[in-house]
Amino acid sequence: MASQDIIARSATTTAPPSIRQQEEVAKLIDTTKCIGCKACQVACSEWNELRDEVGHSYGTYDNPHDLGAETWTLMRFTEHENADGNLEWLIRKDGCMHCADPGCLKACPSPGAIIKHANGIVDFNQDHCIGCGYCITGCPFNIPRISQKDHKAYKCTLCSDRVAVGLEPACVKTCPTGAIVFGSKEDMKEHAAERIVDLKSRGFDNAGLYDPDGVGGTHVMYVLHHADQPKLYAGLPDQPVISPLVGLWKGISKPLALLAMGAAVLAGFFHYVRIGPNRVEEDEHPSAPDTSVHVVDPAVHVYDPHKPGGQGEERP
Amino acid sequence: MKDKPILRYNANERTNHWLVAILFIMAALSGLALFHPALFWLSHLFGGGPWTRILHPFIGVLMFVFFLFLVLRFWRANFFIANDRLWLRRIDRVMRNEEEGVPPIGKYNPGQKLLFWTLLLCMLVLLLSGVVIWRAWFSQYFGIGSIRLATLLHALAAFVLVLSIIIHIYAGVWIKGSVSAMLHGWVSRAWAKKHHELWYREVTREDPPDSQIGKKG
Numbered sequence: 118m119a120s121q122d123i124i125a126r127s128a129t130t131t132a133p134p135s136i137r138q139q140e141e142v143a144k145l146i147d148t149t150k151c152i153g154c155k156a157c158q159v160a161c162s163e164w165n166e167l168r169d170e171v172g173h174s175y176g177t178y179d180n181p182h183d184l185g186a187e188t189w190t191l192m193r194f195t196e197h198e199n200a201d202g203n204l205e206w207l208i209r210k211d212g213c214m215h216c217a218d219p220g221c222l223k224a225c226p227s228p229g230a231i232i233k234h235a236n237g238i239v240d241f242n243q244d245h246c247i248g249c250g251y252c253i254t255g256c257p258f259n260i261p262r263i264s265q266k267d268h269k270a271y272k273c274t275l276c277s278d279r280v281a282v283g284l285e286p287a288c289v290k291t292c293p294t295g296a297i298v299f300g301s302k303e304d305m306k307e308h309a310a311e312r313i314v315d316l317k318s319r320g321f322d323n324a325g326l327y328d329p330d331g332v333g334g335t336h337v338m339y340v341l342h343h344a345d346q347p348k349l350y351a352g353l354p355d356q357p358v359i360s361p362l363v364g365l366w367k368g369i370s371k372p373l374a375l376l377a378m379g380a381a382v383l384a385g386f387f388h389y390v391r392i393g394p395n396r397v398e399e400d401e402h403p404s405a406p407d408t409s410v411h412v413v414d415p416a417v418h419v420y421d422p423h424k425p426g427g428q429g430e431e432r433p
Numbered sequence: 434m435k436d437k438p439i440l441r442y443n444a445n446e447r448t449n450h451w452l453v454a455i456l457f458i459m460a461a462l463s464g465l466a467l468f469h470p471a472l473f474w475l476s477h478l479f480g481g482g483p484w485t486r487i488l489h490p491f492i493g494v495l496m497f498v499f500f501l502f503l504v505l506r507f508w509r510a511n512f513f514i515a516n517d518r519l520w521l522r523r524i525d526r527v528m529r530n531e532e533e534g535v536p537p538i539g540k541y542n543p544g545q546k547l548l549f550w551t552l553l554l555c556m557l558v559l560l561l562s563g564v565v566i567w568r569a570w571f572s573q574y575f576g577i578g579s580i581r582l583a584t585l586l587h588a589l590a591a592f593v594l595v596l597s598i599i600i601h602i603y604a605g606v607w608i609k610g611s612v613s614a615m616l617h618g619w620v621s622r623a624w625a626k627k628h629h630e631l632w633y634r635e636v637t638r639e640d641p642p643d644s645q646i647g648k649k650g
Contacts, residue, residue: 128470226467227482247482249467250568254580263568268483362581366588371469374592381596385603388528395530396609397624 125233127225139235143302144275144286145309146210147340148350149316149324150296153178153192153208157288157297161190164276164287184211186264189273190288193351209339209350210288210297213260213273215239217333220359221272223367224255230270237302237336238277243269255367257332257357275336305338312340331358438619439636449502450615456496457598463489464591490567497560504553510540511550516631517543537630544604551597558590 124135162168169187172180178194190212197205219239222231230245231252241252241261248268252261261270276286284290289299298308309326316324325344328334339353347353442450463485466475476485516536520527521543523535541549565575565583572580605612610624625633 128473130470226470226473228470228473245482247476247486248568249486250566250572251467251584253568253572254566254577254584259577268569360581362585366581366585370585370588370592374588375469375471377592378595378599381599382603385599385606388603389607392528392530394607394609397621397627399621399623 122235123232124235125219125222126229127222127231128228135235137235141237141302142275142280142300142336143237143305144215144289144297144299144337145305145340146337147296147298147309147312148207148209149312149321149340149342150294151192151208151210152294152296153194153206154293155180155192156291156293157210158188158190158192160287160291161273162188164279165189165274184260184262184272186262186266186269186271189213189271195349195351197349205342207342207350209353211260211351213239213275213337214258214332214357215273215275215336216257217335218359220255220257220332220363221252221261222255223359224251224363226251234277236280238275238280239336240274240277241270241272243267243271246270255359255363257354257359273337302334302336309338309340316340316342327353329354329357331356436622438621439625439633440618441614441620441625442618444618446503446506447615447618449499449506453496453499453503456492456499457594460489460492460496461591461595461598463492465595468588468591487569490563490569493559493563497556500552500556504549507541507549511546513543513546514539514631517546532627538632539635540629540632542629548597548601551593555590555594555597558586559594562587562590 122137122139123133126133167187167189169181169185172182174180175182179191181188181191184191190210193209193211195207195209197207199205215238217237219231219233221241222233222239225231226249227245227247230242230247231239232242233239246269248263248270250261250263250270252270253259253263261272263270276284276288279286285299286297289297298305300308306326306328313324313326321342323343323345325341327339327341327344327347339347339350341347341350343349347355459479462475463479465472466479466482466485467473467489473482476482479485479488516538519536520538524544526533526535527542527544562583564571565579566572566587575583605615608628610620611628614620614624622633622637625636
């Protein structure tokens with residue numbers, strides 16, 4: 118993508134190029150249509166040339182067990198027993214949510230290692246990545262992973278390379294049930310609204326769209342049967358926000374701390390200018406004990422020569 | 434005999450101090466590079482961003498280890514004594530280079546003692562929080578909540594440490610004779626008497642130091 122399309126850049130305090138108006142895109146994942154076939158995982162791995170290790174089974178259908186530097190999207194399977202005692206198989210395609218206010222970008226210390234495109238895609242530039250893992254600390258969704266091969270952070274790119282040339286992401290292209298769709302964010306919201314009406318008519322009263330405000334909305338959205346309990350879907354956060362600890366660390370404390378350090382240096386400098394150095398007078402004889410000093414009476418005494426003894430009053 | 438200088442720091446103490454000082458400068462510069470975007474250019478001093486990320490924790494651990502030796506060497510001299518409270522109350526006079534009413538103090542003045550304990554606390558926080566956020570080795574053993582807290586504490590402790598060291602360095606610039614005491618070890622008798630009278634009496638054995646506490650103040 119052209120450099121003008123980057124509207125936010127990690128570790129950059131001035132405004133990035135932002136005069137062009139671009140429509141925001143979004144991927145909508147309809148968990149109610151997902152059959153858990155993992156074709157999206159395969160498509161992701163193929164398009165992005167990623168081959169993760171074949172892992173171990175931990176008693177679920179999740180494979181690999183977790184997201185990784187070489188697994189950017191992952192079906193997470195949850196067996197949920199609803200109030201009627203029926204089993205519901207909740208399957209969620211996990212991966213980067215492409216937040217409008219990305220915690221990873223906020224936390225990243227390396228200029229340009231994380232960028233946000235005008236269309237909403239949040240992308241990692243591994244060439245600038247230093248491998249500190251601050252993006253993991255900042256992410257409210259536990260998405261980025263550091264590769265053990267090259268110590269760079271990786272995550273879903275929303276196929277920014279495909280989107281840039283007018284293609285849909287690989288996972289969208291391959292999904293056999295149409296559970297994943299891609300388009301402008303407005304269109305996706307409309308599409309989701311229709312799905313939700315349909316779901317409600319089928320008895321899913323709490324069906325809804327997951328586009329959390331806490332991170333400014335996301336460019337990957339879910340249609341959930343139980344939008345009142347996102348946690349059911351393998352721990353999808355109910356109210357994701359950038360942690361206040363991260364906000365404090367990467368927010369007000371940065372300029373204030375720098376200011377305080379600068380002020381301390383200046384305070385020292387001006388103390389030196391105004392008060393000056395503290396020097397030892399080497400001729401102050403250091404070893405003369407206090408007792409050798411003669412006691413002098415500073416009082417004024419009247420001298421009367423006519424008085425006997427010749428003194429007005431007794432000297433001490 | 435009376436003009437003979439006094440050895441304030443021996444060669445091992447001086448070496449130890451400057452090792453910590455060099456490591457602190459390196460740790461601070463590499464840490465500041467990662468702390469604020471305006472200072473990211475400092476990472477070039479260490480060979481770029483990834484090298485800064487790789488080196489910073491090792492520098493920090495090394496600094497902590499050498500700092501521990503300093504602590505073992507000097508902690509006894511940093512206990513507070515009776516005069517210290519009055520000295521602190523008269524800090525405004527000290528700041529104006531006035532000596533009247535400022536009580537005599539031992540090998541370290543209360544400001545130096547406060548610095549000592551602040552440094553120790555900061556170093557401990559930095560070490561412990563630094564381990565938690567050391568991605569390459571240890572972060573996998575900690576939850577995201579601990580990592581976030583550790584990151585914030587690490588930045589906070591580093592901030593306090595840098596501020597303390599700025600004060601420490603300025604004190605060295607301000608009080609003439611103290612930098613050379615740490616560079617080649619010796620101070621003049623006049624310097625010792627002026628700045629650390631109780632210590633001066635102790636090392637010159639003019640008087641038992643205890644009987645003198647509080648006399649001048």
